[in-house]
Amino acid sequence: MTTPLLAVEDLSFRFRGHDQDVVQNLSFALGRNETLCIVGESGCGKSVTALALMGLLPSDAVRFGGGRVTFDGDSYGIEDAGRIASMRGDRMAMIFQEPMTSLNPAFRIGDQIAEAVERHRRCGTEAARARALEMLRRVGIPAPEQRLDEYPHQLSGGMRQRVMIAMALANDPEVLIADEPTTALDVTVQAQILDLIAELQTETGMGTIMITHDLGVVAEIATNVAVMYAGQVVEYGSVQAIFDDPQHPYTIGLMSSVPSLTGPHRRLSTVPGTVPSIGQMPPGCRFSSRCPFAAPICAERPPLAPIGGADHQVACHFAPLETMQERRA
Amino acid sequence: MSDVILRATGLRKHFRTGGGMFARQSTVRAVDGVTLDVRRGETFAIVGESGCGKSTLARLLMRLLEPTDGRIDFDGRDISDLKGRDLRDLRREMQFIFQDPFSSLNPRMSVGRLVAEPLETHHPQMGREERREEVARLLGIVGLRPEHADRYPHEFSGGQRQRIGIARALASRPRLVIGDEPVSALDVSVQAQVVNLLHDLKAEFDMTLVIIAHDLAVIRHMSDRVAVMYLGQIVETGTTDDIFAHPRHPYTMALLSAIPEPVHGRARTRLALSGETPSPANPPSGCRFHTRCPFAREDCAQRVPELRPAGPGGQHAACHYWEEIAAERPDAGTPPAHERKPQAAARFALYEAAIDRLNDRPETAVNAGANDMTQQEEDRR
Incomplete structure (x- = not known):
């Protein structure tokens, strides 16, 4: 692989007042034109990871234990808030799950998009407004000239998400972070939004980090996948590797819990139990309290940092599953 | 005993909105002429996207809302006008599971009281000791432990709270349970647990289940028959197998093709819909789907389609041209099962x-x- 556009190494942080990391030793690399999907269930740390990368976590509430970011050849620490703020909205942009709450209800959408342009490009109001109009057109909003002067409440959920995308992409960012951008939308609208993001990505060559809980979305758009559980990446690899050669018991459990649209009816497999709260995490593998294959060592010692090659890594003492069976037999 | 347990005939619910100082009054036709039969012992699913009226329909069937027009029969008896005591007695037979396990349980009541409450209402003759045992039994049935009775809702995870909601619904030993998106607020791994639980309980208690959902994969898993709703009306209905193998209505086709499948490297042709659902306050003329339908013909804007037979297994579709569209789209159903490596x-x-x-x-x-x-x-x- 050529030099990645964005590389993150060993990102760890915790909230003040807690003695356990909410995200632990997270590393990944993202190339131009690639999509990295971070997939996991609620509370796995996928959204706070996005916020950390964007410098949006309040500095008095988190303690970073480590984390080196390399963005287009420049390297900086994740705690370097000033550095990140100068790129935020410009070279790195983010869209959120709730288009309803992430737009300001008191301002016209044209002004909200123009604000992002004016902030980072030293250009006049006219030019910024022209750019806003161009962006609305690009994200497929009908009658953009009128929409420019409308307020968020006058738009439907899908349209609001398009406005969010227009705003995020107004400054041609190199990296787009999308946090569950389609979760609040209906499936037919979700399909439109995913197509739009893919289209814009091909046009601009940006790298996309997509945070989602939906394995269907992952299969459709990912280049690489990081499966997260309780703040740790348990499996990381290309989309082929994850779907054709899943090795971590959690990845397999998650996949077999998803009801399928095809094939014979079968009883759904589950992941037993629920995620322990952050204070009750086992010191070893955090999945060990729910893993049907857990051995005593699992709860005591963290799995050696990801085994496997650089293009497919699994954090499990016994992965792949069949090895586990043999060892324990 | 007839094998239809619940029947809705020409059911309508219109809401008046606005009419204040600033807004002009308008009528939202949330449910607009729904006729359906739910058979004893089956799982019947009502599917549709937001704003299609599926939750309103569920509440109408339960008599949580007054219908504007139409009739509901439960077990051969007209329940459209039940009031007071009769309505309460009906609730013993019909129970509801709500979508949001976070807001549907009173946070100040212990789990034991939450589950005991419907027992007090519906089985007042039960003694205190007997009721305590029954609560413990119900908690066991839904996979919680008796000692959980002393805890409060906030101490439980979403999946566990949904189990509490299910225990409450089961307390009166209903014959019909209506679930409004009972698993959609849950994470997939927990969702699977609750889907399995509902499946087991249905068999164990000989219940009929009506499930409202937007997730077609979940519906395929849980249900025997399906009704697809769009803008307050049923556009297609049939057995789950028929609907998924050969959808006849273009909206059903679009819904099926829009679901991203967790399978890597399979290109599916997507039937893309333009735009979004129009407002139910001002539904399009003729076929309500014609503004988004990729197959719409000229007269679709004028003529209102009725549900008509669309297959041997009782499948019905409300589309003037389903025969032609089905011929044009022979592969509209779900693709063959994916073979794993x-x-x-x-x-x-x-x-x-x-x-x-x-x-x-x-x-x-x-x-x-x-x-x-x-x-x-x-x-x-």
């Missing part, structure tokens, strides 16, 4: 076997929570 298939089999071993214990009290899990672990050693 052998190594992956072997691992999935190992995983499922391990889960089965864990589940292979008396009681449905498996998978209830992390605590129970540790308990099971201890038991095994």
Whole structure:
């Protein structure tokens, strides 16, 4: 692989007042034109990871234990808030799950998009407004000239998400972070939004980090996948590797819990139990309290940092599953 | 005894909105002429996107809302006009599971009281001791433990709270349970636990289940028959197998093709819909779907389609041109099952076997929570 556009190494942080990391030793690399999907269930740390990368976590509430970011050849620490703020909205942009709450209800959408342009490009109001109009057109909003002067409440959920995308992409960012951008939308609208993001990505060559809980979305758009559980990446690899050669018991459990649209009816497999709260995490593998294959060592010692090659890594003492069976037999 | 347990005929619910100082009054036709039969012992699913009126329909069927027009029969008896005591007696037979396990339980009541409350209402003759035992039994049935009765809702995870909601619904021993998106607020791994639980309970208690949902994959898993709704009306209905194998209405086709499948490297042709659902306050003329339908003909804007037979198995579709569209789109159904790579298939089999071993214990009290899990672990050693 050529030099990645964005590389993150060993990102760890915790909230003040807690003695356990909410995200632990997270590393990944993202190339131009690639999509990295971070997939996991609620509370796995996928959204706070996005916020950390964007410098949006309040500095008095988190303690970073480590984390080196390399963005287009420049390297900086994740705690370097000033550095990140100068790129935020410009070279790195983010869209959120709730288009309803992430737009300001008191301002016209044209002004909200123009604000992002004016902030980072030293250009006049006219030019910024022209750019806003161009962006609305690009994200497929009908009658953009009128929409420019409308307020968020006058738009439907899908349209609001398009406005969010227009705003995020107004400054041609190199990296787009999308946090569950389609979760609040209906499936037919979700399909439109995913197509739009893919289209814009091909046009601009940006790298996309997509945070989602939906394995269907992952299969459709990912280049690489990081499966997260309780703040740790348990499996990381290309989309082929994850779907054709899943090795971590959690990845397999998650996949077999998803009801399928095809094939014979079968009883759904589950992941037993629920995620322990952050204070009750086992010191070893955090999945060990729910893993049907857990051995005593699992709860005591963290799995050696990801085994496997650089293009497919699994954090499990016994992965792949069949090895586990043999060892324990 | 007829085999139809619940029948709706020409059901309508119109809401008046606005009419204040600033807004002009308008009528939202949330449910606009729905006729359906739910058969005894089946799982009947009502599917549609937001704003299609599925939740309103569920509340109408339960008599939580007054219909504007139309009739509902439960077990051969007209329940459209029941009031007071009769309505309360009906609730014993018909119960509701709500979508949001966070807001549907009173946070100031202990789990024991939450589950005992419907018992007090519907089985007042029950003594205190008997009721306590019944609560413990119900908690066990849904996979919680008797000592959970003393705790409060906030101490539980979303999946566990949904189990509490289910225990409450089961308390009066209803014959029909209506679930409004009962699993959609849950994470997939927990969702699977609750789907399995509902499946087991239905068999165990000989219940009929009506499920409202937007997730077609969940519906395929749970239900025997399906009704697809669009803008307050049913556009297609039939057995789950028929609907998924050969959808006839273009909206059903679009819904099916829009779902991203968790399978890598399979290109599916998507039937893209332009735009979004129009407002139910001002539905399009003729066929309500014509503004988004990729197959719309000129007269679709004028003529209102009725549900008409669209297959041998009782499938019905409300589309003037389903025959032509189906011929044009022979592959509109779900594609054949995806074959996993052998190594992956072997691992999935190992995983499922391990889960089965864990589940292979008396009681449905498996998978209830992390605590129970540790308990099971201890038991095994």
